[in-house]
Amino acid sequence: MMKRTGAQIVWETLMREGVEVVFGYPGGANLPIYDAMLDYPVRHVLVRHEQGAAHMADGYARASGKVGVAMATSGPGATNLVTGIATAMMDSSPVVFLTGQVVSKFIGYDAFQETDVTGITLPITKHNYLVTRVEELGDTLREAFYIARTGRPGPVLVDIAKDAQQNSTDWEYSDRPIQLRGYRPNRHPLSKQVEQALEMLSTARKPLILAGRGVLLSGAMRELREFAERAHVPVAVTLLGIGSFPASHPLSLGMMGMHGEAWVNQAIQESDLLLAFGMRFDDRVTGNLKTYAPNARKIHLDIDPAEINKNVRVDVGIVGDLRESLQTFLEHLPQMDHSDWVEHINTLKGESAVRDIQYLPPDGHLYAAHVIHDLWRYTGGNALVVTDVGQHQMWAAQYYRHDQPFQWITSGGLGTMGFGLPAAIGARIARPDAEVWAIVGDGGFQMTAAELSTAAQEGVKVNVAIINNGFLGMVRQWQEFFYDRRYAATPMRSPDFVKLAEAHGLTGLRVWRREEVFDAIQRARETDGTVVIDFRVEQEDSVYPMVPAGADLHNMIRRPVRNPLVETAQDEM
Amino acid sequence: MRHTLVALVEDKPGVLNRVASLFRRRAFNIESLTVGHTEQPGLSRMTIVVDGDDIAIERLIAYLYKLVNVVHVEDLTHVPAVTRDLAMIKVAAPPETRTQVMQVVDVYRARIVDVTSQSLIIEVTGDEEKIESFVEVLRPLGILEMVRTGLLAMSRGGAPLYPPPNGNGNGHHAAASAD
Numbered sequence: 001m002m003k004r005t006g007a008q009i010v011w012e013t014l015m016r017e018g019v020e021v022v023f024g025y026p027g028g029a030n031l032p033i034y035d036a037m038l039d040y041p042v043r044h045v046l047v048r049h050e051q052g053a054a055h056m057a058d059g060y061a062r063a064s065g066k067v068g069v070a071m072a073t074s075g076p077g078a079t080n081l082v083t084g085i086a087t088a089m090m091d092s093s094p095v096v097f098l099t100g101q102v103v104s105k106f107i108g109y110d111a112f113q114e115t116d117v118t119g120i121t122l123p124i125t126k127h128n129y130l131v132t133r134v135e136e137l138g139d140t141l142r143e144a145f146y147i148a149r150t151g152r153p154g155p156v157l158v159d160i161a162k163d164a165q166q167n168s169t170d171w172e173y174s175d176r177p178i179q180l181r182g183y184r185p186n187r188h189p190l191s192k193q194v195e196q197a198l199e200m201l202s203t204a205r206k207p208l209i210l211a212g213r214g215v216l217l218s219g220a221m222r223e224l225r226e227f228a229e230r231a232h233v234p235v236a237v238t239l240l241g242i243g244s245f246p247a248s249h250p251l252s253l254g255m256m257g258m259h260g261e262a263w264v265n266q267a268i269q270e271s272d273l274l275l276a277f278g279m280r281f282d283d284r285v286t287g288n289l290k291t292y293a294p295n296a297r298k299i300h301l302d303i304d305p306a307e308i309n310k311n312v313r314v315d316v317g318i319v320g321d322l323r324e325s326l327q328t329f330l331e332h333l334p335q336m337d338h339s340d341w342v343e344h345i346n347t348l349k350g351e352s353a354v355r356d357i358q359y360l361p362p363d364g365h366l367y368a369a370h371v372i373h374d375l376w377r378y379t380g381g382n383a384l385v386v387t388d389v390g391q392h393q394m395w396a397a398q399y400y401r402h403d404q405p406f407q408w409i410t411s412g413g414l415g416t417m418g419f420g421l422p423a424a425i426g427a428r429i430a431r432p433d434a435e436v437w438a439i440v441g442d443g444g445f446q447m448t449a450a451e452l453s454t455a456a457q458e459g460v461k462v463n464v465a466i467i468n469n470g471f472l473g474m475v476r477q478w479q480e481f482f483y484d485r486r487y488a489a490t491p492m493r494s495p496d497f498v499k500l501a502e503a504h505g506l507t508g509l510r511v512w513r514r515e516e517v518f519d520a521i522q523r524a525r526e527t528d529g530t531v532v533i534d535f536r537v538e539q540e541d542s543v544y545p546m547v548p549a550g551a552d553l554h555n556m557i558r559r560p561v562r563n564p565l566v567e568t569a570q571d572e573m
Numbered sequence: 574m575r576h577t578l579v580a581l582v583e584d585k586p587g588v589l590n591r592v593a594s595l596f597r598r599r600a601f602n603i604e605s606l607t608v609g610h611t612e613q614p615g616l617s618r619m620t621i622v623v624d625g626d627d628i629a630i631e632r633l634i635a636y637l638y639k640l641v642n643v644v645h646v647e648d649l650t651h652v653p654a655v656t657r658d659l660a661m662i663k664v665a666a667p668p669e670t671r672t673q674v675m676q677v678v679d680v681y682r683a684r685i686v687d688v689t690s691q692s693l694i695i696e697v698t699g700d701e702e703k704i705e706s707f708v709e710v711l712r713p714l715g716i717l718e719m720v721r722t723g724l725l726a727m728s729r730g731g732a733p734l735y736p737p738p739n740g741n742g743n744g745h746h747a748a749a750s751a752d
Contacts, residue, residue: 122591123598127641130587147641181616182583182644306635309628 001170006134006160007036009171010098013141015040016173019069021060021429022098023053027073029100029113032165045429045458048450050077052422054084055448058093059386059423062409064430067149068095074102075113078159079120083416085155086124090413091240092217094153096144097125104132104161117159126154127183134167138174146178151185152304153217185303189320194328197275197299197316201231202334204273204297206341209235210256210285213412214278214302214322215244221405223326224277225249230330232338234345236264238279239397240412247401253345257285258547259394262355262556263348265547268293269554270344276300278322281311282413287553301325355544355559358399365538366514368392368467372399374517375437375465379525383407384434386427388420388444390474392467394543396439407434418447424462425455435525436461442468442494449500455530456504463524464532466497469539477542481557501532510534575604576630576650577726579734580619581611583642591640592619599636601625605723616644618734620726645734653729659698659722661686662708665715666693674714681707692717 004012010033014022021043026034037044047053050072057068072078078099088095102111118130127147129140137160144156201207215224221244228235228251235245236256245252254261256268265287268274274296279285281300286292289311298314300307301322308317318325357369372395375383385400386409387393393410402408409427411419424438445466455462467473476490501508507527511520511534524531544559582588589608596603604622611618625633630648637646666674671693678685678695681703687694697707701724708719728734 118587119590122594180641183641304639306632306639308635310632310635313628 001172003168004171005032005036005168006137006165007032008039009134009137009169010141010160010165011036011040011042012173013138014042014069016175017142017145018066021045022069022071023047023056023060023426024071025050025053025073025077027077027100027113029074029102029162030071030077030098030160030165031100032162033071033098033100033160043429045425045454047422047454049448050080051083051418052448052451052454054081054095054097055087055416055419055422056426056429056451057095057097058084058088058091058419059409059426060430061088061093061095061426062423063384063406063427063434065406066094066430067145068093068426069098070095071098073100073113074117075115077113078117079115082120082124083418085121085157087411087414087416087419088155089124089126091411092153092213093155094148095155096141096148097121097155097157099157099159100165101130101159101161103163105163107132107161117157121157124155125157126152128157128159130159130161131164132161134164134169137164138171143178143180147180147183151183186305186319187303187321187324189301189318189325189328191328193316193318194325194332197318198329198332200273200297200299200315201275201336205338206271207231207233207273207275207338208267208271208296209233210238210268210274210276210279211235211241211244212238212277212279213240213244215241216405218278218303218322218324220278220323220326221245223323223330226330227326227333230333231336232342233275233336234267234342236260236268238282238285238412239410241279242397242408243402243405246403248403251342255397257282258287258549259398259543259545260547261349261398262352262545262558263345265545265553265556266348267345268296271296274298276302276314277326278302280307283311283549286311287547287551287555291552293553355561357559362514366512366517366536367541368395368469368535368537369399370514371465371467371511371517371535371537372396372439374514375439375521376400378518378521379435379437382435383437384409384427384431386410386420386424386436386438386462388438388440389415389417390441390444390472391469391477391543392439392441392473394474395467398543400439417444420444421448421462421464422451422454424464425451425458425460428460428462429458436463438462438464440464440466441473442466442470442497443472443492446494452501452504452506452530452532456506460530461528462530464530466532466534467537468494468497468534469537469541470494471539474543476540477546480540480542481546482548497532497534501530507531508534510536512536574626574650575622575624576648577654577656577724578621578623578630578634578637579647579649579726580621580637580643581613581616581645581734582619583644584610584615584617585642588617588642589619591642592621592637595636595640596623599633601629601633607723607725620724622724647728647734649726649728654726655729656700656724656726657698658701658704658724659696660704660708661720662695662697662711662716663718664693664695664711665691665717667691670714674711677707677710677714681710683707
């Protein structure tokens, strides 16, 4: 046994957990941890705002499959993490947050920079801890990592009183298995339920797989593919499930839900069996629950029992690790044929193609869809795409086609504007060889644009494609559709993004016309360091199709068949 | 309908807050919640009375299991169980009505635990119905103050409430199928 300070215990435990990089911001209440950091081989990324640290750690976790770590001091440092913690919670991202807390004897007296951080983060963490005694610190940290990455992953926060960082104790890292009485995730599916599900599948004529982020989190991509091929079942993905099934696969339908492809939503409504794999029937996916897939029996596979029957009542709910569950299925799954059904869906696809903006004749304007389509083409579909939240996010989901897993990072559940740039920085640090593109809007980008400075200081290369339409585009779209075009507070003036990049010592480019897109993308790829491209796209374009919030899934607003610009002009006359 | 749940939870700081906060943020209304030690070291037991249909309660139980400190949950609503509530009632008892009060205490097998010249504190245990009826009888005599513990519940028979020792998770798999 050796005497260790709490701060040393923090770093030694992090080293043993395989942590190589932490994202953070120092302050009074975590100074001992920062001081001790200098003695350990760890990379620290100094952010410009703690929200940036949280999103970077999240992006790091999503890109690497490892646990991300973000640190902040007490009070305002910790509260600045909150948006990032909630984002990680909604998207099941494994992140450990370490916050400093005031000296334990001051807790409860409104001391300088004291806030009840465990209280504040209670509903947005998988679990959290307040550590006031150095003796508890080591085990608590081990538990935090264990809880963050096992079962349904999620954020865990450890709030550490300053004296617990400073005090010493006899301590040695122990790798004995962690036993928690109340936390034992169900990994193994019940075979009886698998049998029941197989029985249902054997009689289904129009089955459909709905694949979510659970496929990626459990690493079940190969099993999903084998399942789909052997059972001959088409696969639709959720926004966060993009990449779990190759977009170019003949059985791939694309994204479902509010801005999903029309044929996907139609197929869901017509199906007679839904196989939901690691997805949670979010309201953006189902539309009106009363009319959702009315003729379909439902089988739901998820690691989290609380997701079964939460939004949609299912006929069979199988709790377990998705990969293991699918393996159990595959042991008994015969070769099937659903050609009639697959062909029927293909005819639905054909109908939709005429409405796709890609097939409209050029009208001299640059559309966001063009930019993203070109980005996909010129990067060979191989970029790691990180998005912010809004119209550009949906266009990126629709037009960048991912054949590989873990090449798509986006804030789904919480829809956090400002997520894109910092998450992209975290992703690039996790995968230094990946070509990382942050696709952001002019609005969300400005929420965390200060992190350009972090990218510059750290020498992190990400390419930032700003889809700049001079509006808070998605809100403007809702105002156009549902508020009689009263554009309250959505027109947005932005700084000169090229100069903003240059002010950070980075490269900035601007693109007005489609002919310039290729050059800009090439230059960004060839330039060292972060490059910001300001794509000036058509201002009043909308994301189609759209299922209005709460509407029936098959009642979509479709892109007008003719040139949308001409129609818009006519409407205004 | 009213459901009576019992939860075994780890005896750690903040656990009550975690449970109560869960009810609030998931929009369930707690009618009564009692907490106390159990025969097992490190485990506390909560009895929670909550209103909701069977489907909502099934969801609530699943949410409870998501809390890391919750070890085991059971719904005692549809199983034979003993439920008890304890009330202490301070009643005006001047010499004129004192005998009357004491007769009622006798009938209900309650106990007098404090006596002054003008008042009595009465302790009564029983199911909720009994206590409510007792309160109604005492009310005209002048109740000065009342406090109740809220419900405690225990299933009848020999099998104790105990979490499955180990193996496949905490054993919670949610409902197998819809009706």
